[in-house]
Amino acid sequence: MGVAAELVEALGELGIREAFSIQELAVPIALDGRDIIGQARTGMGKTYAFGIPLLDRVFDSADVEELDGTPRALVVVPTRELAVQVGEDLARAASRTPLRLATIYGGRPYEEQIEALSGGIDVVVGTPGRLIDLHQRGDLRLDKSAILVLDEADEMLDMGFLPDVEKLWAAVPGSVQTMLFSATMPGQILTLARAKMRQPLHIRAESADAPATHTTTRQVVFKSHRMDKPEVLARILQAEGRGRTIIFTRTKRTAAEVAEDLGRRGFAVGAVHGDLSQGAREKSLDAFRAGDVDILVATDVAARGIDVEDVTHVVNYQTPDDPMTYVHRIGRTGRAGHSGTAVTLVGYDELHKWQLIDTDLQLGQPNPPEWFSTSPELYQSLTIPESAAERVGPARKVHGARPAGDTRDKRDNPSRGRRRR
Known part of the structure; x- marks a missing residue:
């Protein structure tokens, strides 16, 4: 598809050698700098459909400014967990390149994220709230961003992040390449896309009457x-x-x-x-x-x-x-x-x-x-054996066990567990 050898080799080390349909359709078009609306169900390879062309263009593209430590690409996702997952996936794909990536989301100290940005970052993955905070503080520069990705756009709509997304969109240059990926395309998402994107190509990796759930x-x-x-x-x-x-x-x-x-x-x-x-x-x-x-x-x-x-x-x-x-x-x-x-x-x-x-x-x-x-x-x-019982062994500690309403973390509060008289 014309992807840089360094990226192909890194994917090969991960056991990825063939593209899913959404990747096969989206990657060549995205490499040309076109705006894309990509639609495919969850679990069908959307992350690398935008991630591979994004990394390729930032790494080696004539129409992306030479790297100087300010972000050239911004990936916006709705949740912390998705930010971590996407950040890890992109980092693995970029492991053979000198690209520097940062994952930014709430619930983590500002200091470590500011330190990462000040040290120079080429690709940023993050959640809307923390990205806006850091941008407004002047720690996150978006004026040289060449690529903007909105991942799981339908979930961002459901969670009320659309105003934040519009703020981030307004902060990047008007010439930015935009890729919007989602499992579904509600009317509000399509309206936003038509208003902001430049003649986007809508790519759907399945027929319009395909079932909403996996046949597998x-x-x-x-x-x-x-x-x-x-x-x-x-x-x-x-x-x-x-x-x-x-x-x-x-x-x-x-x-x-x-x-x-x-x-x-x-x-x-x-x-x-x-x-x-x-x-x-x-x-x-x-x-x-x-x-x-x-x-x-x-x-x-x-x-x-x-x-x-x-x-x-x-x-x-x-x-x-x-x-x-x-x-x-x-x-x-x-x-x-x-x-x-x-x-x-x-x-x-x-x-x-x-x-x-x-x-x-x-x-x-x-x-x-x-x-x-x-x-x-x-x-x-469900092929349950007749020997199945109400218990399978002695009681075990639950990872993440915490009384409902208690949001403290033991690492952050050494005195946790002490009782007051």
Whole structure:
């Protein structure tokens, strides 16, 4: 495709030798400096679809100013976790080049990020709030940026970041090449693109009538009584062939409770939710990626940006609030051609919510069956051995365990745990 040899060699070392469809379509066009709107479902290679041409152009392009320590490219993402993931992916791809990258997001000290910027940075990946803060303080210069990427634009819209995105867009030169990538394209995103971008080419890596969910993901849906869900979940986690698993809850409190319950049952589990400090969340994610824990309990916002290819199962412990949240959740498995299983436990009070999701996504399961932790159908459908029990071993410590509402990190507060008289 005309990509620099240094980048191709680095990708080869990562085992990446062939492009996904969104990359095959987007990379040659982006290398020419064209504005792009890229659309593909989560897990289908969007990061390198914009990341490879971005790195190539900053590294060796005649129409990008020579590097002088001020950023030439800015990648804006909605969450801290996604910023870390994208930053790591780009750093690996650029490992054979002299490019300097920085990842900037809230929840980390300003000093370390300011120090990195003052030392000279070529590519910045970050979340809107912290990027704006550093720009307004004068620590982040954007006047020489040649490339602007908006990743997961639909999620930024959902999270209310559109005004911040417009501020950042106004801070870069008018000649900037813009690449906007998203799984879906709501009207507000398209309106913003038409107003800001220069004759963008809309690239869609699938047919317009393609299903919203991966065909490689098997979806198992059934009604489950709220009081029986912990027992059902314990059995699901003993299914044959289960590897890394993400369990989604709607609330932070439920995430904490589910993680603690699984820990008491002997499962290796971590938690990621908004009541944890950034340090605790990163510890849990690192443990999940490293395989120290094979179960991650997460809320929707906290889980955005979790990009682990070999997730075999996703469990919706609570029914999501809307169809797109369902798509994002189960999109964490069945990624990049791998097969996966998505299990949804529909509470009796959640049936109406599920039916709206089913209708919108045309899943054909408006009235799921009613199963309990003792139902033979549960064991048969998910290949759970008859020996599955309510516990798998002695109680284990939960990564990220913290009473709901306590956001302190032990590293930041050495006196944590002392009681006052």
